[in-house]
Amino acid sequence: MTENDRDIDTLVGDWLSVRDAAKALNVSPNRIKQFISDHKLLGIKRQGELSIPAAFIAEGDVIKGLPGTLTVLADCGFTTDEALRWLFTPDDTLPGAPIEAIRENRGTEVRRRAQAMAL
Template sequence: MSENANTIQTLNDLLADEHLMTLAEVGEQFSVPRTKIGDYLNLHKLVAVKQGASRLIPAALVRDLDSPSKFVAGAITVLADGGYTDEEILLYLFTPDETLPGRPIDALHGHGAREVIRRAQSMAL
């Protein structure tokens, strides 16, 4: 199995229990057109996983918000600007890290947000 195939399998394992939302569902939650969600993806304010021809956004990225979280968007942007692929960004955000504790995505919605972004900045150098 290639490195990319291993990454995708690991990502699929990490996201197996996650609720994945279509771009239209996220657009409805944010009260914006689906195309605006595509813009968020292109600007690295959100990130999606590909399943077949579809791009799906893990619900943990958007929680019950009405727009992208500045901390989630900040971490994604920093990692993307540092050369990380969407798959690598999702791996980082959803891999449990006992030093946080928990997963970076959960810390981004709580008191650990600045630490996650600081770590993302050091990873992206």
């Protein structure tokens, strides 16, 4: 595991395998991979296995506001690692990390900030 991987692990915390994410969302593992391709979820290879942050899923669904935010970040040119770091890094002006704000249904403000970074 590289230092970069450890940093992301520290920020993100809990991860789900593709199979676990599929089970949590009641879809096939192939559908999870499609969600990642469509920017509805984000996943990275960790120890040779594609993993998804557990914070992206709640109550059997992808958290509201996440897909739109991921699309904005992708449109801004963020790599997967950069997007994960941005989503999980605390921001005193929110307060909390952007992912926490999204989970608290404050995704509009998070997307505004992401769009502002593209300007």
